[in-house]
Structures are given as structure tokens and as C-alpha cells.
Amino acid sequence: MIPPSFDYHAPSTVAEAVGLLAQLGDDAKILAGGHSLLPMMKLRFAEPAALIDLNRIDALRGVSEEGGLIRIGAMTTENQLIASDLLKAKVPLLPEAARQIADPQVRNRGTIGGDIAHGDPANDHPAIAMALEATLVLTGPNGERQVPATEFFLGTYFTAMEADEILTAILIQPFAPKTGYAYTKLKRKTGDWATAAAAVVMTMDGERVASVRIGLTNVAPTAMRASDAEQFLVGKSLDAVTLDEVARLVRAVAEPAADLRGDEEYKTAMAGEMTKRALRQAAERCR
């Protein structure tokens, strides 16, 4: 549990951080909250020669409303998401989901940007960002570019972010009135990753689903949308038959990896079950 030696850089601006990344290249890793990277370094699974710590870049923290969009700085911590009145009012799925991530100590350090940029399908924010249809702002030597969250996750630990880029912000459309939402997460214990989890954002027209987006956590090599289930749901009422069919459609696309949390069969079944539960809860909130 002792990492090998490494150099440590603590830039105070994004430009400085991008410059360091360009200069140090592949030997450097970006340090955000550190709750994925540092354990991997302590186990010597990751041995970066240098760390570029973003924690002193104030511009990367905070939640604001700009041009009709909610902008979340990538270094905003989980606890800051939970405490944000703006998010509670405009994107309440995020504070609700953040409460289900790890434990209070981790949430005090862990950041939304680190959680997304790591590209781990077990992390919670990727599926949530996909369900929110968030836009990710990447900053590199040539300035900023924007990538939809739905196109960001290419494989486990593999994203659309280039080696010389830093994830700097997450942009989200505020919820329309009567938008239902839920994040249901099955986990073994506090601090654990999800056995399976589902994020739902939904609107209803009377008793029928008007629009729905479903993001799935830790049931495939990347976070994913349950597109077949989404399409099937539009225009349907959420009765038992519909929910069973949704669960079947979700199970059909899940490709989880077996581990001590469960085998493929269990995780697949739980992906369906978590989706059903998220839909029921989201529907309650549409009223």
C-alpha cells in the first residue's frame, strides 16, 4: 500500500494545467479527488511519474446557471453537489444520486469530473450524465471543445478525451416542470460500487410516458443508455406488464462482468429490477 515515488505539480489555472500535461505527456496523470487514482497507485497498479493536481484551480469548482444551462465545474465535489440549492431546484437527480456515492469522507474529496473522466463503468456519474444528456467540456492546447456524454464513453477506462485534454465542466439542461427522476442503486455496503444501478429522467403525459431516458451503471464495459427500453416506453402507462417488458429489454442489453458482487445472471437481473424501481419512483415525481 505504498506507492512508488512521483513528481507532484499543483497548478492554479487551467492553462497552467494544460501546459503541464502537454509538457509531461503520458507519464503524467491528472489528480482530481484521488479516490480512484490514489488506491491504484498504492497498489502499484498505476505508477505515474507525475501527478498534476487540479485541486487548487478555483475556476474548476462550483455550480452556476449560464445561458440557460447549468454549468458544473469538473472539480466540484460530491458534497458540493448535494449542498447545491441550484441543483436541488434545477437538476435534482444529481444531489440525490451523489448521496448514494461512497461515504461522506469520500464525497468530501471525490469530484464529478474525476468520476466521469476516469471512464469506469462502475462509477455513478457516467450513467447519470448520459441520462441527463449532459455535455462535457474538454480543454486542451487548442482551447475548449464539447462532447455529448452519450458519445464520451468508448470502453472501460477509455473515453473520447485526448491525452492532452482535461475535463473542465459539465453542462446540463435544467429540468422542465414535472420532470420525474430517480437513481436506484443496489450495493453491498456503504462505499461500494453498484452491483447494478439505473438513472431515469422522465416526463409523462397523463398516465403515459411522454419522454424517458435511462442510464445504466456497472452492467457493461461502459455506462450505457437502455435505448430499446426507452423507445418501448414512450406512450405506455407504467403497469406491471410494461415494467416487466422494460426489465426484459434492459436485461437483453446488459453485459456485466462477474465479480464478488454477483455473477452475470444476478447483475443482469438486477439491472432490470433497478430500472423498474427507478421508473416507478420517477413516475411518482412526475405528478
Place this chain on the structure above:
Amino acid sequence: MNAPLKEREQALMGIGESRLRKEDARFIQGKGNYVDDVKMPGMLHMDIVRSPLAHARIKRINKEAALAMPGVHAVLTADDLKPLKLHWMPTLAGDVQAVLADEKVVFQMQEVAIVIADDRYIAADAVEAVEVEYEELPVVINPFDALKPDAPVIREDLAGKTEGAHGARTHHNHIFTWEAGDKSSADAAFANAPVTVKQDMFYPRVHPCPLETCGCVASFDPVRGELTTYITSQAPHVVRTVVSMLSGIPESKVRIISPDIGGGFGNKVGVYPGYVCAIVASIVLGRPVKWVEDRIENLSSTAFARDYHMSGELAATPDGKITGLRVEVVADHGAFDACADPTKFPAGMFHIVSGSYDIPAAHCSVKGVYTNKAPGGVAYRCSFRVTEAVYLIERMVDVLAQKLGIDKAEIRARNFIRKDQFPYTSAFGFEYDSGDYHTALQKVLDAVDYKALRAEQAAKRADPNSPTLMGIGLVTFTEVVGAGPSKMCDILGVGMFDSCEIRVHPTGSAIARMGTITQGQGHQTTYAQIIATELGIPSEVIQVEEGDTSTAPYGLGTYGSRSTPVAGAAIALAARKIHAKARKIAAHLLEVAEGDLEWEVDRFKVRGDDSRFKTMKDISWAAYNQPPEGLEPGLEAVHYYDPPNFTYPFGIYLCVVDIDKATGETKIRRFYALDDCGTRINPMIIDGQIHGGLTEGFAVAMGQLLSFDEQGNIQGNSLMDYFVPTAVETPKWETDYTVTPSPHHPLGAKGVAESPHVGSIPTFTSAIVDALSHLGVTHVDMPHTAYRTWKELKRLGVAQ
């Protein structure tokens, strides 16, 4: 009782008072002093090169690259320890264990070499630089496979050794077969029984996982020839004896100090290779050496618990009266037999397996087996395999109840040892000291309204739309603790007594030094309360010291709930010696005969005359300046207590669970724990102990597991997977008690800390099985994780 008398009594904060823990101020302010807090001038750091393979021959070890690193002082392997004859060491179980792997490795994470360096970081880098070349050997993980004729030979060092420490060895991977009870009478009971039941069950490998891992700081002074070692030990005096025997340093020049210990739960009883290596390194280099294992090392290499494959059988009459018990166990001890049991008992006190029941004929046999897994087999918050025994008998009684269609509370009441049968000698020869099981059971059933719970369960079962399955678990256990009478119990030949030395100072305060060592039990609080009541000295001015072998009297340490039953008795009897001397001094001061005095809370007074008295404070002063003629000055005493018997705490635990049919998650709706630990010294600490023990029991039953793949790779050996509940997962505990004092203990106290662990684990299983019993399920193995429970629900067609 007049008011001032009561006030005086309360001022003492003695037995029966919920005195706040004296230890907590330093712990909650971060002012404790743990082994890893110890820093000594010139101290070096040790790290261990461990085997990545479970079974392999070591072809070659190349230390050159590591030795060439700046700041590295030494790299030692078994070959370096050989000239000192320290490459192997004896275990507490009569086996030997490799200190560093000698020619081959026999479990993953085994100690292969050590590195000593200037700091912890250099040591870790140097570990990576040590090159070890292995030739893989076939691995055997399952003890049944290990006993097959053509199974790989794990212990080549034992070739040709047909006699082990506990009798004949019949196979190269066989360690011992130990039996208790009477086989012929048990067989006879079964031959004629109208009803029999049989159930196989596996109690999986778990780990005590104390918050503080194991470690030490060894410091050999080459000038004085003295060795001082700070160590995470539950038994510092035993460590001193072992270290002296191994090193040849006279015991008088070995000082072992257990400072604050962050939990032990049996994990800190044994002597580990890391300790021996750090001591050797300090002797070789003449400088202090620190070794502290990390969490993965702790879970992977220092002692595990359980790993018992058990098969139980009950014979009974049609109305559920048990007439016979047979138990067979295959015990997986890993690659070395390093169980921590009293020497004569290779399966500990497993023969308490007849439980709280009057069973006329019983027999058990336990077969110890080597596998390619880490050694251990410690009592994880229990008294030497009592947890396994209680699990077996409580499960079997449920199985019998189910077969006969008798309620599980009713069948227990029909088989309990009755109050008037105590002292009761079991078919295995234990003499149960006291108990009143029927009263305690009824108290619990009334408290939870058992009938209403059963009615609710019936309604739930009748409703196909119920999202949950409801189960009610019940356990009525008896423990055997307080090891133990030296005629039966010893560790490496040292009887399992314990000790106390009390010194009362001239101004009336006192210090007590003990052979035990607290790891969180609150000894500094409770021991002082015993002295307060015995001697009339306020507990606030009584210091309790433990853990330093240079100052404390010899004792066997703290594990197996032995502190109160054994050391608690030593305190009371040491205090009574002082009390007797104090009486002489009081008589002298008051100029009356001793027989004219009576003791009243904190003073001797002349019988019938409240105005003529001497307080303990007065007497303490007089003891140092005007003792009666012929009496030596001073006021102190030492007592070594060899208990005449074990103590037998018991409890009645009831648990209500709701299992989610879709996810397999289990919600503990209610847990009601009634404990009878005899006399209660500090009710608040007892409650805390019970809460802690129940939480650990919950962890074991619902989540803890160390499993291995076919190659012998350990699974789940970090806190990411290994289940240590937080406040979020922990259920609400309801506690209750009855008081049935031990007749042979000076205070009537029986010990309590392990009962909740021992008793709760089968209660959870009982509840889970109860929820599924209407579907024909008689047993489900632990841990009852959502995943494993879902698999069972799926098999039964309940889950989709």
C-alpha cells in the same frame, strides 16, 4: 439505607454502575498510543516479500538489485535465518511454521523474504526489486480434496511423520483427528431412534479484521543484551516466553509491551513471522526495526477464523425430545496448524456443541487438514471454536423442529437443561455452572410478542403479492468461557491462570497491574470498579495498567472472554487480601478486636457505633506509618487466580428479517438480544460490548467471506469487498438481560463480550432459513449476501 450511605456508595462508582469509560478521552481525541505511533531513534523499517503463488518451489532468490538500492540495509531469506535456527518456529498448536519460506511456498501471500530499509517507502520499493523464481506446484484448496490419496503433498517437511501433536496422522495432509463424547452410546441412541435428522453445513473462512492491523517495533540493545518489543498482542507475557525460548535471550531481558491495541478479536493472539523477522533484524543490525502490515496483508496472512465443514445429526423422540447428537467436522487449518487453542484441545471447546440442551448421548469428531491457504483458526470474538459449535447445534435444533412440525421455541423449551439440574454435566463432560434458560426464553418471547410475529408471517406467506419473505430466527445458546482451569488448559505448558497486583498508596489512591490486556474492552474502567467495591476506594483514583511485561504480573492475556472470569476474579481476591490486612490495621487504630469491626462501603466501623470508624483512606495512611506491631508496612497484594471451572454465559436471541424477493436483500427488521452474563459490573460497557458483538456477528452472517479460486488466489482480501459494517448497514439492537451469577466466581461474573458474536450468527441464519422453510429449505450456508440469497430464491422459483 440512609442517604449518606448511598451517596458514599455512589461516590465509589463500583460494581453495577454505568461508569463512563476512562479510555475514551484519549481515543476520541487521537491521543492513543498504538504500535505504529512508536518511533525510536535510529529506527529502520521492514517490509515483506510475499508469494504470489499458493504452492510453488522456490528455485532462486536474487537480492542484488534490492541490496544495491540506497537506504536498504538488509534483505533476509530463510537461508539467512537457518544458522540461527529461526527459519521455522513452533506454533501454539504443536506444529511448526516457516518464518520465511524454506525451499517452497505453501500459500499465497506467504512470507518469502524481508527487506530492512531507512524508511517505509524505500522498503516497499526494495520489495519489488527482490527477484524470486518459482516452479509452480499443484494447488489444493478444498480439505476434502486434500485428503484424497493422490493429493499434492503440502508439507514435505513432515514426510514420514506419522505421529502429530494430537495423535496419529493417517495421510500426508492430515493433521489430527480429535474426538469427544462417547461414540458407542451416541450410536446406540441413533440405532433405536424413531426420528433422526442430518444436515451438512459449511462455516466459511472469515477474518477478525481488527481496525488496527498487526505489527511491532523490535529494539535490541547490543550493549545491555536486552530486547524491548512493542507489539500488537493480546497475550504479551506469552509472547515474552516464546521470544525468550526462540532467541535464547533470558526472559528477564525480554520486555514486551502491548500499548493501546486497536481491536484484536483473536487476530492478535499468535506469534507471526513478521514479529520474529523484525526481532531478528533488530538483533542482527543492532537498531530498532518497525514492521506494520497493511490491510491486505492482514486479511491474507495473519490468522483467519472458522473454515469448518460440519455435519450434524440428531436423534429424537416423535415429540421432539433429543436423545442423541453426532457431529463430524473437517477443519481446514491452512498450510500450517497455527490454531490458537489451549494446547490439549486442537478443536478448542468445540465439544460445547450439545448447547443448552439436556442430551444424554453425544459424540463429535474433528479432523484437521492441511490446504494451500494461510494458517490460523483463531477464536474470532469467541472462546475457541464455540462459535462453530453453537452454530451447529442451533441449526440442528431448527432442522429437527422443522421435520417434526414443532415450533422452534417450543422444541427448545422441551430440551433445555432445567434450572434445577445445575450444576449440570454434559455428555461431553463440561460442568455447566448455572443457568435459567426457560425464564430467559419466556422473557424474550413475551417482549417481542412471538405469537403475533408468527401470525404476521402466516399472513405474508398467504399473500402472493407480498414483495418480501418474512423470517424469524431464534437461538438459545450457551457459551463456555474463562479458560481456564490449569488442570485442563495451558498454552505451551503455561497454565491458563491470570493475575493481579494491587498497590494502595499512602494517600488512599491505588494502582492495579494485570496480566491481561485491553483491546477496547474497557479494562481500565471496569477493573477499577471491582476494586472500588471491594476496597471502598473511589474508582476515579484507581489506575489500571496492563500490557508491559516488565511491570505487570504474568498472565495469559485477553481472548476467549477470559478477562472478567479469570483476571476479574484475581482482582477481587487480591483486593480481599488487602481488605483483610486493612481490617487488622483498623482494629489496631480503633483499639478493638477485628471481630468487633464491620465493613461498610468505604470504612470499617465498630459494630453498632457509627461514630467510631476508619475509612480506607485513613487505613492506607496508617499502613505506611503506624502499622500494628508485627505487621509489615505497606498495603499491597498479588493474586494469581486459577479458576476451578469455566463459566457458562447464555443468551436468547430473536431476529426478524424481511427478504426482498426481487433483489435478495435482507432487512433486519428487529433483533432482540437477552444476555445472562451473571453479575454485571458495568451495564453500559456490557451494552456496548453486546452492540459491538452483534454488529460483528451481523457482519459474519451477512457478508464476511475469504474465498479462494482454484489456483489458491485469495478473493475479497481488501475492505472494498470484505464486509465491515458502518452505522448505515448496522441494524438497531434491542438488549435485555437476566442475572444468574456463577456460583464459583468470586463476583459471580461470567464474561460477556463474545456472547453476542457467538449467539447472533446462527440467529441470522435461523431467520433466513425460517423465511424459506415453507418452501422446504432446511439450511442455507453463510454469508447471506443479497447475491447468494437471490441465487437461492431463483433456485426456489421465487425470484425471476
